[in-house]
Amino acid sequence: MSAAAALIPALVMACAAICGAVRGVDVFAAMTEGVAEGLRVVLRIFPSLVVLLTCVGMLRASGALEALTAALAPLLGLLGIPPETAPLMLLRPVSGSGALAVAGELIARYGPDSSVGRTAAVMLGSTETTFYVVAVYFGAAGIKRTRWAVPAALCADFSGFLLSSLAVRWLM
Amino acid sequence: MNKLSIFVAAALGISIVFGILSGNYLNLGSASLEGAGAAAEFVLSAGGLICLWSGVLNVMRRAGLTDALARLLRPILRRLFPAASRDGETLAALSANVSANLLGLGNAATPMGIKAAQRMARLGEPGVAGRELCLLVVLNTASIQLLPTTVAALRAAEGAALPFDILPAVWLCSAGSVCAGLLAAGILGRVWPR
Numbered sequence: 001m002s003a004a005a006a007l008i009p010a011l012v013m014a015c016a017a018i019c020g021a022v023r024g025v026d027v028f029a030a031m032t033e034g035v036a037e038g039l040r041v042v043l044r045i046f047p048s049l050v051v052l053l054t055c056v057g058m059l060r061a062s063g064a065l066e067a068l069t070a071a072l073a074p075l076l077g078l079l080g081i082p083p084e085t086a087p088l089m090l091l092r093p094v095s096g097s098g099a100l101a102v103a104g105e106l107i108a109r110y111g112p113d114s115s116v117g118r119t120a121a122v123m124l125g126s127t128e129t130t131f132y133v134v135a136v137y138f139g140a141a142g143i144k145r146t147r148w149a150v151p152a153a154l155c156a157d158f159s160g161f162l163l164s165s166l167a168v169r170w171l172m
Numbered sequence: 173m174n175k176l177s178i179f180v181a182a183a184l185g186i187s188i189v190f191g192i193l194s195g196n197y198l199n200l201g202s203a204s205l206e207g208a209g210a211a212a213e214f215v216l217s218a219g220g221l222i223c224l225w226s227g228v229l230n231v232m233r234r235a236g237l238t239d240a241l242a243r244l245l246r247p248i249l250r251r252l253f254p255a256a257s258r259d260g261e262t263l264a265a266l267s268a269n270v271s272a273n274l275l276g277l278g279n280a281a282t283p284m285g286i287k288a289a290q291r292m293a294r295l296g297e298p299g300v301a302g303r304e305l306c307l308l309v310v311l312n313t314a315s316i317q318l319l320p321t322t323v324a325a326l327r328a329a330e331g332a333a334l335p336f337d338i339l340p341a342v343w344l345c346s347a348g349s350v351c352a353g354l355l356a357a358g359i360l361g362r363v364w365p366r
Contacts, residue, residue, distance in 0.1 A: 005337035012319065016228050020235040027231055034230025037279070038223035046215050048176070053214075054207030055183035061203030062191035093313075095176060104214055104326055112332035121327055121338050125320030126345035130313040137309050138301065140286040141293035148360035149306040153313035156353030160314070163348040167341035 045097055052101035059087075060105065081165040084116045088123055089161050093130035093154065100124070115168055122164040127157050217329035218322075225321035229277055238280070241271035252311075252354075253304045255295060262291040266308070276317045285312055303361050310353040316346050 020027040059065045065087055073083035081089075088106060091098040103124040110116040130153045138146050191197035232238070245267045250257045257263045265288035272281035289308055296302035301309075320342050328335035 005334045005339060008336045008339060009324070013228050016231045016235065016237075019237070020231045023235045025231065025234040030231045030234040031227035034227035035223040037230065038226025039219070041226065041279075042215055042219040042222055046211065049211040049214060050208045051180060052176075052207075053211045054204060055180055055187075057203045057207040057210065058187035058191075058200055059183050061196060061199040062187040063194040063196045064186050064190040067190070067194075091179075095179070098176065098179065100322070100326075101211075103323075104330075105210075107326060107330050108210070112327040112330040112335075117327075117330075118338060118341070121323045122341045122345055124326075125317065125323040125338065125342040126315055126349060128313050128315040133313045134309055136282065137285060137289045137312065141289040141301075141305065142299060143293060143301045143305065144299040145301060146309075147301050147306055148357070148364040149301055149309045152306065152310045152353055152356040152360050155356035156310060156314040156349045159352035160345050160349035163345040164341070167344045168338075171341050171344070172337070 045100065048097040049101055052095075052098050053105065056087075056101050056105050060109075079162060079165075080169070081161060082116045082119050084110065085120055085123060085161075085165075088120055092123065092127055092161075093157050094132075096129040096132060099129070115172075118168045118172060119165050122168055123161055126164060127160040130154060130157055214326075214329060218325040221325035221328055222322055225276075225319070225325065229275055229319075229321070232275060233277060233280065238268065238271045238275060238277065241274060242267035245270050252307060253292075255302075256288070256292045256304050259291060262288055265291065269308075270311065270316070273312065273316055274318050276319055276321055281312075303357075306361070307354075307357050310357050311350065314346070314350045314353040316350055317342070 017027050017031075020030060056065075069083045069086050072086045076083045076086060084106060088099060088102045091102055103120045106120040107117040110120075112118075112121070130150075134146065134150060134153065138149070187200060188197075191200045242264075246263065249263065249266050249270065253263075253266060256266065265284045269281050269285035269288055272278075272284060285308065289305060292302070292305045292308065296305070320338070323338070323342070324335040327338070
């Protein structure tokens with residue numbers, strides 16, 4: 001399993017380059033074009049990361065995050081979710097950059113290979129910024145009554161969080 | 173007001189009050205100056221990898237992988253969206269949206285999804301989300317990504333032994349949350365008042 005995981009990035013890159021070359025794509029140009037687009041994404045998230053990581057750092061230093069964690073610990077413990085991920089779960093459906101900042105802080109603080117760090121990474125990777133998606137799609141389609149879309153989407157998010165903790169415990 | 177503005181004001185206010193009440197206020201001063209550096213460090217250490225993967229994904233898109241994936245997805249999408257699939261252009265936008273999501277091409281997925289949503293909205297009562305439109309939104313809010321490259325870059329930047337070893341867990345959780353979303357959609361779609 002770990003050998004496969006170690007090889008995946010290299011394999012994906014090699015496959016993309018070879019498939020692209022076989023199909024007559026200018027691989028180098030396509031790659032650098034994608035990199036330039038990635039750079040724009042990084043530049044776009046940087047300003048909000050500066051502000052949000054400052055906020056998360058202050059919440060952490062003041063003891064407020066620990067208090068939130070401790071308050072939700074009994075409930076989350078019952079569900080098998082690491083209570084340290086509580087701020088991430090609260091922010092995830094609302095703000096993409098906020099969730100990235102909180103997950104980054106958790107991974108840095110507890111370590112990328114710790115169970116908290118892994119759970120935070122899986123949570124971030126397997127869920128989306130629900131309310132942003134709802135606003136963009138329904139806004140563009142001119143929908144006022146969204147009916148059951150939000151409850152169903154939050155149901156999916158919650159299952160993702162619950163499964164993340166289970167998957168990290170079982171698969172790793 | 174923007175929800176993040178409320179978050180920032182609330183977070184800073186709570187930090188001050190909490191810091192004073194809990195006696196942690198001495199740490200607050202230094203903490204207030206550390207976040208910006210952490211953000212710069214993050215961008216420097218994970219930014220290169222985010223850019224690299226964006227490049228690899230662009231090669232895949234150019235090689236026609238998104239289109240191939242979209243063709244594979246069509247039979248499944250016809251079942252999930254029977255009414256919308258009757259229109260060829262809506263089905264094309266739908267499958268392009270889902271395949272771009274699978275490859276983590278967010279910038280390509282959103283315009284296609286919006287196009288599908290706009291065409292689907294025309295089918296039903298104006299201003300009211302029909303079953304299939306709700307389902308499209310639920311599918312897009314439940315992340316279905318084969319290569320979570322940003323998360324892997326974040327883990328690599330913090331020194332993970334194998335940044336991609338979370339893949340099986342991410343796949344399991346994405347599949348599980350999509351199924352939960354579809355299940356919730358199936359149940360709520362039946363009991364929800366019109």
